[in-house]
Amino acid sequence: MQATKSFERAFLRQLLRVFRLSAVSYKSMSLQERKSAIKLSADVAMASARGSRKWTRGLIAKLSEEDEHRSFLRLILGTEYERLTKPCHGSWKIPRSKKIVRRSLRVCSRRKNNLRAPHGFKSSVLARTLVEKRTHALKRLVPGGESLDGYSLLDEALDYVISLRAQADLMQKLLTTFEASKLSALSKCTLPERKASFVGK
Amino acid sequence: MGPARCSGVGSGNSGAYTTEIAESLRFEEEIHSIVHPSLDSSPAAGGSFTALLGLPANQAVELLHETGPSEAPGSAAAPSPTGELWRLRLGEHAAGPLHLPLGCSPTFPSNAALVERAARFSVFAAEDSPALSSGGGPSPRLKAEPLDSDSPPLLPIPTEKTQRPAKRKECEKSKAKGPAKKSKSAEENTAAAAKETAAENTDGEKLPYVHVRARRGQATDSHSLAERARREKINARMKLLQELVPGCSKITGTALVLDEIINHVQSLQRQVEFLSMRLAAVNPRIDFGGLDSFLSAECGPLATANGRGGVALDPALWSSHPVTANGARWLPQPQIRHVDVWPTQQSSTAWTRDGPAHPHALLNPGASLVGYDPASSVLLNSNQLKTEL
Numbered sequence: 001m002q003a004t005k006s007f008e009r010a011f012l013r014q015l016l017r018v019f020r021l022s023a024v025s026y027k028s029m030s031l032q033e034r035k036s037a038i039k040l041s042a043d044v045a046m047a048s049a050r051g052s053r054k055w056t057r058g059l060i061a062k063l064s065e066e067d068e069h070r071s072f073l074r075l076i077l078g079t080e081y082e083r084l085t086k087p088c089h090g091s092w093k094i095p096r097s098k099k100i101v102r103r104s105l106r107v108c109s110r111r112k113n114n115l116r117a118p119h120g121f122k123s124s125v126l127a128r129t130l131v132e133k134r135t136h137a138l139k140r141l142v143p144g145g146e147s148l149d150g151y152s153l154l155d156e157a158l159d160y161v162i163s164l165r166a167q168a169d170l171m172q173k174l175l176t177t178f179e180a181s182k183l184s185a186l187s188k189c190t191l192p193e194r195k196a197s198f199v200g201k
Numbered sequence: 202m203g204p205a206r207c208s209g210v211g212s213g214n215s216g217a218y219t220t221e222i223a224e225s226l227r228f229e230e231e232i233h234s235i236v237h238p239s240l241d242s243s244p245a246a247g248g249s250f251t252a253l254l255g256l257p258a259n260q261a262v263e264l265l266h267e268t269g270p271s272e273a274p275g276s277a278a279a280p281s282p283t284g285e286l287w288r289l290r291l292g293e294h295a296a297g298p299l300h301l302p303l304g305c306s307p308t309f310p311s312n313a314a315l316v317e318r319a320a321r322f323s324v325f326a327a328e329d330s331p332a333l334s335s336g337g338g339p340s341p342r343l344k345a346e347p348l349d350s351d352s353p354p355l356l357p358i359p360t361e362k363t364q365r366p367a368k369r370k371e372c373e374k375s376k377a378k379g380p381a382k383k384s385k386s387a388e389e390n391t392a393a394a395a396k397e398t399a400a401e402n403t404d405g406e407k408l409p410y411v412h413v414r415a416r417r418g419q420a421t422d423s424h425s426l427a428e429r430a431r432r433e434k435i436n437a438r439m440k441l442l443q444e445l446v447p448g449c450s451k452i453t454g455t456a457l458v459l460d461e462i463i464n465h466v467q468s469l470q471r472q473v474e475f476l477s478m479r480l481a482a483v484n485p486r487i488d489f490g491g492l493d494s495f496l497s498a499e500c501g502p503l504a505t506a507n508g509r510g511g512v513a514l515d516p517a518l519w520s521s522h523p524v525t526a527n528g529a530r531w532l533p534q535p536q537i538r539h540v541d542v543w544p545t546q547q548s549s550t551a552w553t554r555d556g557p558a559h560p561h562a563l564l565n566p567g568a569s570l571v572g573y574d575p576a577s578s579v580l581l582n583s584n585q586l587k588t589e590l
């Protein structure tokens with residue numbers, strides 16, 4: 001499966017718009033600053049092109065943790081910014097009471113051990129811890145994933161992977177386009193006779 | 202950006218220049234079409250970003266309309282970007298175009314779950330059942346259920362294959378209590394004689410009751426049923442993710458699949474970082490603000506040059522491969538004068554090497570690029586204020 005063309009177009013449009021809005025400050029930046037500005041622009045464009053999903057909200061919340069980014073985001077997103085950041089905080093953990101959690105875990109484990117045939121070495125426990133570790137790692141990777149349960153985590157991860165792939169594809173294409181334009185400009189300058197021959201043909 | 206890009210392996214360097222040239226040209230045309238809206242509906246003069254900024258909605262609708270006919274078989278009808286993100290390729294299952302039911306909400310999970318279940322059981326829920334009954338991908342796995350006879354008043358449809366999805370549609374339309382049945386594979390049928398599991402309704406449908414029949418040999422209390430339903434949902438999502446991540450379909454076991462997914466996400470994030478670094482390296486020659494004039498100035502002669510067969514230039518320009526899962530594939534690009542960006546001193550020397558040789562070609566477009574509009578000047582003012590403080 002791959003991203004739809006409408007998403008890619010919206011993404012490209014947003015990206016070009018963001019680049020234009022932030023173009024003035026590019027001239028005096030170092031390479032690292034430009035790189036982080038470009039990455040920020042790409043992320044914002046991706047999030048705004050996708051619309052309202054849990055991971056987009058988490059991403060925007062994470063990006064607006066720094067004040068300078070926040071004004072930038074508000075400029076780009078406009079009215080959507082307030083709508084996108086209001087209900088869902090980036091790293092909000094579901095408030096859980098320890099006593100209740102402990103009690104429910106005890107009940108659940110007891111029921112599980114009684115239902116299945118109890119045997120000495122509980123391989124299911126091992127499998128469960130492995131899966132839990134990976135689930136936690138995935139929660140940290142997907143923006144806004146800390147407060148999601150298993151099913152919606154997988155859902156958001158699916159969406160996020162597709163968008164990331166589309167983002168990487170888009171940036172790759174942009175890169176080749178720019179480099180091609182640059183090379184053509186260079187070749188135009190240094191080899192006017194080659195260009196004349198091209199035009200002649 | 203066609204179906205060829207779905208496979209992560211790029212074509213070899215030797216023989217695929219024409220397709221890549223066409224692709225890159227198409228991409229540039231796309232940028233042009235975005236940058237120069239040549240539609241008559243735009244009030245402002247076409248060809249400037251302010252026009253683009255002024256009507257994003259119009260633009261989106263126009264662009265979607267012009268891509269609509271080519272995409273109609275593959276995407277849902279929702280014109281908003283929050284609707285369809287992806288389309289699923291069901292080569293072996295689909296007999297024809299994929300029609301998603303209109304009753305389904307256009308949000309992502311319900312579409313995906315419905316499509317995925319439809320793929321699994323080769324029954325597509327269509328708006329009009331005659332279209333389906335003509336050839337909706339009949340599969341040998343479907344078996345006639347003897348219990349279908351208890352709900353004849355629901356629909357007067359002759360074939361049993363169409364009865365199931367139409368029944369589901371009727372259920373979601375009438376919102377009444379009703380047996381929501383799901384067809385099973387033949388092997389399961391033979392194992393559990395006349396029993397069938399309930400169709401676990403998608404998240405978008407809101408039925409008050411779900412009548413479930415337990416499979417043979419499984420517990421029937423509500424907790425285990427709910428657990429089983431939840432596990433099936435999670436397994437469906439895992440299957441989709443397995444299809445998405447390349448090389449994951451052979452792996453069995455949740456932990457390993459999750460491993461692969463995590464690796465894939467990390468590699469994609471790293472790729473985006475690399476690409477942004479390279480774009481930043483390209484940037485000092487190109488001012489993003491004046492993108493439209495720059496592209497139109499430089500891409501005209503480029504387009505003509507490509508047709509002439511300047512072989513020396515082409516391998517350098519168009520040797521890009523689609524971004525794949527393996528992070529290493531996109532790095533080796535034999536481009537003229539392109540050095541690795543990582544050693545920053547090296548890259549800076551590369552630029553300075555080129556700098557004095559070709560100042561005027563790029564500065565001339567650079568002079569015309571500087572367009573200050575109120576938005577960017579506001580940004581500049583805020584930056585200045587911050588530095589003053």
